[in-house]
Amino acid sequence: MTTKPSDFYFPNPRSLHYCTQCANPLARIIPPDDNRVRDVCLQCGSVHYQNPRNVVGVIPIWENKILLCKRAIEPRYNTWTLPAGFMELKETSAEGALREADEEAGIAGIELGPLFSVIDVPSAGQVHIFYLATITQPELNPGPESLEARYFEFDAIPWDNLSFRTVSTTLEHYLADAKKGQFSIHYYSLDENH
Amino acid sequence: MTTKPSDFYFPNPRSLHYCTQCANPLARIIPPDDNRVRDVCLQCGSVHYQNPRNVVGVIPIWENKILLCKRAIEPRYNTWTLPAGFMELKETSAEGALREADEEAGIAGIELGPLFSVIDVPSAGQVHIFYLATITQPELNPGPESLEARYFEFDAIPWDNLSFRTVSTTLEHYLADAKKGQFSIHYYSLDENH
Numbered sequence: 001m002t003t004k005p006s007d008f009y010f011p012n013p014r015s016l017h018y019c020t021q022c023a024n025p026l027a028r029i030i031p032p033d034d035n036r037v038r039d040v041c042l043q044c045g046s047v048h049y050q051n052p053r054n055v056v057g058v059i060p061i062w063e064n065k066i067l068l069c070k071r072a073i074e075p076r077y078n079t080w081t082l083p084a085g086f087m088e089l090k091e092t093s094a095e096g097a098l099r100e101a102d103e104e105a106g107i108a109g110i111e112l113g114p115l116f117s118v119i120d121v122p123s124a125g126q127v128h129i130f131y132l133a134t135i136t137q138p139e140l141n142p143g144p145e146s147l148e149a150r151y152f153e154f155d156a157i158p159w160d161n162l163s164f165r166t167v168s169t170t171l172e173h174y175l176a177d178a179k180k181g182q183f184s185i186h187y188y189s190l191d192e193n194h
Numbered sequence: 195m196t197t198k199p200s201d202f203y204f205p206n207p208r209s210l211h212y213c214t215q216c217a218n219p220l221a222r223i224i225p226p227d228d229n230r231v232r233d234v235c236l237q238c239g240s241v242h243y244q245n246p247r248n249v250v251g252v253i254p255i256w257e258n259k260i261l262l263c264k265r266a267i268e269p270r271y272n273t274w275t276l277p278a279g280f281m282e283l284k285e286t287s288a289e290g291a292l293r294e295a296d297e298e299a300g301i302a303g304i305e306l307g308p309l310f311s312v313i314d315v316p317s318a319g320q321v322h323i324f325y326l327a328t329i330t331q332p333e334l335n336p337g338p339e340s341l342e343a344r345y346f347e348f349d350a351i352p353w354d355n356l357s358f359r360t361v362s363t364t365l366e367h368y369l370a371d372a373k374k375g376q377f378s379i380h381y382y383s384l385d386e387n388h
Contacts, residue, residue: 004226004236004239005226006225006226006227008239009225009226009234009239009240009241010239010240010241011240011241011243012214012215012240012241012242012243013215013240014283016214016215017214017215017216017217018212018213018214018215018216018217019212019214020206020210020211020212020213020214020220020242021206021207021210021211021212022211022212023211023212023217026214031200031203032198032199032200032203033200033338035297036282040203042198045198045202045203045204046203046204046205046206046207047203047204047205047206048206048214049205049206049280050283051247051248051280051281051282051283052248052281052282052283053245054245054246054248054321086243086245087245087246087321088230088245088246089208089244089245089246089316089319090316090319091316092314092316092383093312093314093321094314094383095316103229115312115379115381118287118309118312118323120286120287120288122283122284122285122286122289125283125284127248127281127287127323129312129321144227185309185379187309189286189288
């Protein structure tokens, strides 16, 4: 495979320089029949569209407690978050949410519940999608992206040390709905993610 | 700009060959701390993640009629569709849905309503998001992606000539909810888009 250390690698940035099909330098132009500037290869014709990414996650509940994970990765290292991450190809948002719960917390048993929140974060080029989830077997085995996974009583959520506004607002909506005893789907836009 | 004809250009495929940062040939490996094969540059370290794309659209209603557009583009040229298209960076899903309505139908006046459907299409690597919308000024000015835009009575929807299952199932849910007089949010997965 490769002998490079893990910190050698980085996510491909939004700023593109060369064509993925023929390696020619890309031009920033508005293609014919389009109305936005794109990264376009004038040699082979490939238009490198870029679109928002989905972040999918769960609100995992065990006996009136909520499971949060402490991030072992940047951004927001050492802050508490709901299990969530980038949706992958070949999975549904629900499958991705369960996958992230498994990767980040290693919950022994979990059942996915209804869709709960759909949050646009245009400044980050993201849409966040959270599902309710009921934990059926509470043993945890956090993965390398988590320093720790822990159950919190609703009145002990570490509000001052949460990772993202998508997480804090989703938790606020969850607690408000739990108090009402009725859960609905929440969709809204946040101007920034941090 | 460029003198190439519009059919010279094509969307960058999911199959990538060269690094967008340094033009080096890409390797298909599982990067350190990851569990999936990615297109990775072993020269500069850029990991070319690929993720599902969101398609955003509206269900545009004018006096108990529904507006559909006949596609002037592939795939599914010459079939009827709800106004929808790929969500862009720097916009919310709601803004994107209204933008697509404007680009494809050129509706003189439209007001966005509630979120209506969230549809996973893992085989296409897409999530489709539709909003209800009320047309306030019915004049139309279809753009180059539409052969035609037309209002249909609910009992005259061209079921045999719709573009995608995301469109037909969204219309089915809409009509069922309209009959009940109560609209809710529908989320589900389709195994294929066509």
